[in-house]
Amino acid sequence: MLPQTRRALLHRIAVGQAEGRTPSLVGAVMRSGRMAWSGARSMIEGHAPDANVQFRIGSITKTFTAVLVLRLRDEGLLDLADPLEQHLPGTAAGHATIRELLSHTAGLAAEPPGPWWERTPGSLRPELSELLEEQPFRYPAGERFRYSNPGYALLGALVARLRGEPWGEVLHHEVLEPLGLIRTTLLPQAPHAGGFAVHPWADVMMPEPLTDTGEMAPAGQLWSTAADLCRWAAFLVGGDDKVLAAGTLAEMRRPASAPEGDWTLCHGLGLEVKRQDGRLLVGHTGSIPGFVAGLWASESEDLAGVALANVTSGTSTGTIAADLVRIVAEHEPRFPAPWRPFTDADPSLLALTGPWYWGTRSLAVHLRAGGELELREPASASAPTRLRPEADGSWTCLDGYYAGEPLRVGHAADGSVSHLDLGGLILTRAPYGPAEAVPGGVDPTGWHAG
Known part of the structure; x- marks a missing residue:
């Protein structure tokens, strides 16, 4: 990239780290299928994580879970209109369809019952039945959008049920390994960042627990790196027949239900769809105690931004990731492919x-x-x-x-x-x-x- 582009990108990361009061912040840009830039800032002058350091990515995990479910659909093992009960019997959410769970329109509760699942061991909820209340629906299924973490835990259990092995193992050999995402894992592997909470009214901080969330893992467990998420963004834009065809990825990127009015954010199948700065972005954000993450990609520009920070709240990594896309698009707009006529017109x-x-x-x-x-x-x-x-x-x-x-x-x-x-x-x-x-x-x- 041009020097002025690199400086503008690093400046955005520096402002995000300082104003967001985060111990460290790493950003990266995917362009034309590969990581084209990365940069970071931290509270330690002259020392910052690089694009190979793991951070927790929270709900960006859901995009991986959705891909596993769409693989099952493309193989003919299920239909998105099927009720969950048909493939995963015995849950209190059985009449919700797989499409409704993917698009957060099943009407389920936002969180599982019991203590804060992101800060407590998954062993406290060893059974699927403990992910939902006896009456888990807040709205009739299919009526409206309501973001649900337990809904994605159920989708992970569905994958495990139909594949006959744990969700994490299916993810590894069906998605991570084929795409070369060798630094995306269920549990942290060195080098990785520690997660911290920063006091909202004082410049002090303390560490957050690095928990294994067990059955809730498909909703937000994964650790990854800026480099791996650039590879993931390239896949979400272009697809890869080893994992999922481009046509299915296009289906995931479309709004699952028509948004109303002058909308800025809606959901597809496992992906968020966002309008910002005159462009259409797809991706997801993530938040889990100690970490926030953002990934946004512009299909038309074959461009994506990734931002990862090790702080519980206060840093808008989603906004930063979108800003990285904007900066590159403004400084170095993509050249369109040359127009060419064709000679075999019917x-x-x-x-x-x-x-x-x-x-x-x-x-x-x-x-x-x-x-x-x-x-x-x-x-x-x-x-x-x-x-x-x-x-x-x-x-x-x-x-x-x-x-x-x-x-x-x-x-x-x-x-x-x-x-x-x-x-x-x-x-x-x-x-x-x-x-x-x-x-x-x-x-x-x-x-x-x-």
């Missing part, structure tokens, strides 16, 4: 391109390289809708407002394209024309002054 696809109208509302069909179609609204700043061809000659919309809707091509008597049927909306080549394709007909006098 004439039948070319016939679909150009402007179409639903009444007076304009849309446009674009043909992209490889025979892919996109549907755009020229008057809107929203992203285009991708269209997937189906065996019967229709297309299915994959994104945005029209996601899931079929697009069918209508033909005139001479075989030419006359109109498009977009889920019941009739699109014509001119506003309200031709008359026979427009429900309700068209005034025979046509367009006139009044």
Whole structure:
């Protein structure tokens, strides 16, 4: 990276460490699939952790658990619409679906009963039944978003049940080892940071216990490094067929339920989706006594920021991670791939391109390289809708407002394209024309002054 970029990144880390009153703070940037920068500051002048020092990552662990569940789905061992009871019987949350647990819409309690699970040994809850109250639902399943740590503990137990071995072992040989995340572990391995609590009203601190959370581990147990999390961010953006296909990662990155209004944060399947600084970020934040962590990635820029600190609270590592993305994007914007034409355009696809109208509302069909179609609204700043061809000659919309809707091509008597049927909306080549394709007909006098 350019010297001024590196200085701006290190300055952000230094400000975060000083203003956040954290013993140490390490940051890193993933660009184009690899760690492109790392830097750190600590309370000891001239001595700071590097990108190979482990920190606890708290709820970023959930992104790993979600990947294991999606692997089971892709192998046909479960469906996301299945109730938990079908694969993990005997819990008080049995009627919640796997999708609801992944997206925090199951309505479960935020925390397990009993003492603070993050600061007490997991041996206090040796059984799955002890992760939930007798009536654990705070809202009806599927009704609304409610973040739930026990929900992800149950997903980890589901993985263990279907694989026949502990969640941590499945994670190691199915995800960590194939991706080369050799410094991501269930328990700390040297070199690792110690976790500290800093007094909110005095510049003093004390150590936090480094607990093994047992059955709650899938919700927030993992230790990792800035370097490993850069590799993880590259995977979350691009996928890796050894672990999970790019298409499944794209599914995880989409909001699980349509956010309302001018939203800034929502959840996909195991991933958080965030709007900040005019860009769309995916990732997760983490907090566990003694540590806070943040990972945010921009798919469009193939860029991610990671921030790890060893303090219980007061340092917004999520904001810092997003700022690292912004700094690089502003100082060194990504060059787009050069435009190139393609020479094998299908004439039948070319016939679909150009402007179409639903009444007076304009849309446009674009043909992209490889025979892919996109549907755009020229008057809107929203992203285009991708269209997937189906065996019967229709297309299915994959994104945005029209996601899931079929697009069918209508033909005139001479075989030419006359109109498009977009889920019941009739699109014509001119506003309200031709008359026979427009429900309700068209005034025979046509367009006139009044």
